Amino acid sequence: MKLYHSKGSPNSRRVRILIAEKGLDVELVPVDLGIREQASDAYKAINPRQVVPTLLLDNGIAIGEVPVIQRYLEEVSPEKPLFGTTPEERAVVGMTDRRIEAEGFASVMEAIRNTVAGLKDRAIAGPHSYAQIPDLIVRSKQRVANFYSDLEASLKTSAYVAGADFSVADITTLVTIDFATNAISMPIPETAVAVRAWYEKVAARPSSQA
Amino acid sequence: MKLYHSKGSPNSRRVRILIAEKGLDVELVPVDLGIREQASDAYKAINPRQVVPTLLLDNGIAIGEVPVIQRYLEEVSPEKPLFGTTPEERAVVGMTDRRIEAEGFASVMEAIRNTVAGLKDRAIAGPHSYAQIPDLIVRSKQRVANFYSDLEASLKTSAYVAGADFSVADITTLVTIDFATNAISMPIPETAVAVRAWYEKVAARPSSQA
Structure with missing residues (x-):
């Protein structure tokens, strides 16, 4: 599981904080917004909206949209819940x-x-x-x-x-x-x-x- | 369980269609947007954002925001899934x-x-x-x-x-x-x-x- 992110991106930080709170093992892959790497063919293939972050699963499924990424991580790693429990x-x-x-x-x-x-x-x-x-x-x-x-x-x-x-x-x-x-x-x-x-x-x- | 809605509101319709697809028993309570009933004290008490729809549970919890209402209904009634199954x-x-x-x-x-x-x-x-x-x-x-x-x-x-x-x-x-x-x-x-x-x-x- 890899998170494509940018250090200075507030949307990326929302996911990084959740990962830190839950203590998850997710590889961080930087995307250089300064050179518009988010508009490269390679990145567009995993996120056609050309925004960070994107969570790329080991089976190749790419998940965009911060609350969707966060909820997915909560579902597969429910310990230390950040969405409540009912x-x-x-x-x-x-x-x-x-x-x-x-x-x-x-x-x-x-x-x-x-x-x-x-x-x-x-x-x-x-x-x-x-x-x-x-x-x-x-x-x-x-x-x-x-x-x-x-x-x-x-x-x-x-x-x-x-x-x-x-x-x-x-x-x-x-x-x-x-x-x-x-x-x-x-x-x-x-x-x-x-x-x-x-x-x-x-x-x-x-x-x-x- | 009651859904406060308006017949002409597209956001209300998003929830009504989900209810129809899943065949759920939810009482529909009309809110008259023509007379700005959504800004009444009674309605503001269940939805401070003053928008329709709102799902009011029997225990008094009020749920606003269309995708949140839809996901709640899916969670408590998972038959005929509309969000996938994994x-x-x-x-x-x-x-x-x-x-x-x-x-x-x-x-x-x-x-x-x-x-x-x-x-x-x-x-x-x-x-x-x-x-x-x-x-x-x-x-x-x-x-x-x-x-x-x-x-x-x-x-x-x-x-x-x-x-x-x-x-x-x-x-x-x-x-x-x-x-x-x-x-x-x-x-x-x-x-x-x-x-x-x-x-x-x-x-x-x-x-x-x-």
């Missing part, structure tokens, strides 16, 4: 993770892809060209601000993002916050005290270095 | 469904939400206000056109969207095409012969009436 827990974790991804992670990504000069005709990741839309930069940052205020309300009454236990939703949230801090200068607001306390706790886990 | 099959179906959703379904939704006068300050579903961005209408329609050409390439060599068997990815694709046809006047292109043949086959299933 259908109801899996539903709550899955729902929460998807909302964090749509409202937080995707908003940061959208702000960057519509800003960076090098992505001028690639405002959406994938094989097709799309022009940048400057109005989206403003709107994406509003969405990140709302993501922080909604997260603060939620963490006031909950130890972790999807409930009492650390889960994949905490991984998505940690990566989103580091991504917003480093790439669009939107760190956790000073007033978001519950988010700050949660962040200290989660960033202290060894997996956060992955 | 971890590898579930990964391929999940990956394919997510791409159809992101590239097809979400593009149609984005075109509409940035167009319709009644959604002027609600360009993104949920509790927060976001202004419409006219440039997104153009870009969303380009994305729908690319969705059709990518789908045509895929269905030339595959009986169903995620492989040899009918799956939840076919449900998402059917609903996306009907949504594009009816809401933004983008039916299947004449040249997409494999998509047209697939559509005839899938639309003939009784579940498509759900």
